[in-house]
Amino acid sequence: MLSLRLALGARPFVLLRRALVALAAAGAAFLLLSALGFAAGHPADPKGALTRLLWCAVPLAATVQLALAVARTDPSTRPGPAFTAAGVGPARSALLAAASMATACALGSALALLTFLHLRGDVGGSWLLWAGSGAAGRQLGAGHPLPLAGAVTLVAVVPALAGAACAASLWPRRPLAAVLTVTTGPVGPRPDQATSVLPWGIALTAAGLALEAYAGSGAPPRPDALLSASGRLGGSPPGVVGGWVLTAVGLVLAGPGLTHLCGRLLAIGRPGVLRLLAGRVLQQEAGLIGRPVGALCAIGSAAYAAMELYGTRSGPSGGHLFGPLSGLGTALVLMCAAATTLTAVLEARSARERTTAALLRLGAPARLLRGAATVRVTALLLLLAPLMWAVGHLTATPFTH
Structure with missing residues (x-):
């Protein structure tokens, strides 16, 4: 009630x-x-x-x-x-x-x-x-x-x-440091927790790509297949779909670690105020925005693979990517990823309101905070764009040969 x-x-x-x-x-x-x-x-x-x-x-x-x-x-x-x-x-x-x-x-x-x-x-x-x-x-x-x-x-x-x-x-x-208090509020995982799952994410991604390569070469697909992808089992082989699932899960798990790594690379050496602020914020918020970032990375790699397969006429049997129900699942994943990322960004912004207010009271100009946000987004794109290209290319390769 x-x-x-x-x-x-x-x-x-x-x-x-x-x-x-x-x-x-x-x-x-x-x-x-x-x-x-x-x-x-x-x-x-x-x-x-x-x-x-x-x-x-x-x-x-x-x-x-x-x-x-x-x-x-x-x-x-x-x-x-x-x-x-x-x-x-x-x-x-x-x-x-x-x-x-x-x-x-x-x-x-x-x-x-x-x-x-x-x-x-x-x-x-x-x-x-x-x-x-x-x-x-x-x-x-x-x-x-x-x-x-x-x-x-x-x-x-x-x-x-x-x-x-x-x-x-x-x-x-x-x-760990207290006995009589408990943690409350919508805080994300600690930075060490964000980086601890990075090896597991990389391993799952590699396993998914290997499974796709093994199951993705063989007979042409059936016209009524759920996904129009070739495979040893014909139609939409479970190995191909399972490999895609493993790859997507691996990228989502690796997202916090990749975000934290991006923050460390920004703050490496002797950074200035702008680069240091952007890097520290990325490291601190890696556990909060990392998984949505990993989900967007998985969607980007899948979109690149789809363009490789069906953007030209080199796709298997000249078929269409989406079967009767795969379009619904794709639209659902896109909607959830976009909404989750927006929610995580708003949550992260709310979580650092006190820090932002303290910086403004100390005399930090507002353009410094806007510049730090721009640097964070640019650094994430520069780090994740090659990864999306590599995963998407390796995903499409078994079906084009």
Whole structure:
């Protein structure tokens, strides 16, 4: 009830962020249900069902990351002294924010279930042209019984994962240097935590590229494949999709470490005030903005690979990149990445408000702060652009030879 009252009394911008979470959850749940429908309608094609399930991993992870970013900036995570006096401490605030995100995702999942059943023809005729041609029915398993337990489980996946991730991330933890105090507020991981996962991110990226190279050379794709990519298994091989998933996850994990490395390179040697300020801010905020930066890096490398494959006529069999449902997943990932990055940037700006005010009181000109922000963005682009090119080129190479 308290979560509902806070939601109804929230500001329009907060409600907009929650609506974006619900929309993303609807898209992710629909993709999961589509994989179930395809499996029910094509029992002789387990590889196709597995490919669609693997394809859902990236949109699902993007949705959970967006829910986590919104929960960290949600007003319920910082209830203030009045809520604390009423017994709503840091732990209950974390549970309250997790319940808010789970509720938003549950609404989106319910909308996805209704749309899925409508397209299958289970709750009336469809109003989409795609469904009118019969393509939706074939892809979603129309005319075949849908496992009730499987559908309920998949509908509950997105709210459960989003709520658990928000509760685990926002739960108060005791710092190493103190015993009687706990950490509160939407602070990101420490710089040492940001750099500790960099080797794992590099390893996952290398493993994903190796898996793509192994599975991405062979027979031409089927016209109705989820992704028009060649492979030993034909159609959309699970190895190719799994390799793409590993590569994307590796880049997201490596994002904080790469951001921290960029800050260290800016502050190396004997820097001036502008370069030192930009480098220190990047190092301090690496754990906060690093993962969205890694997600944008993964999207940029995928876009470059798509241009390499389908920007010219050298793509496999002259096909199209997007199958029936891959366009929805791609649009969902793009929306979540953009919204998550914007939310993280706003959170980082809010977190350094006191530092910015202190610098202005000490006489620092406003153009120095704007210049530091420009240097940070430029340095990130100079570091990540070659990485995106290399990963995108290695991703496209197995399909062009």
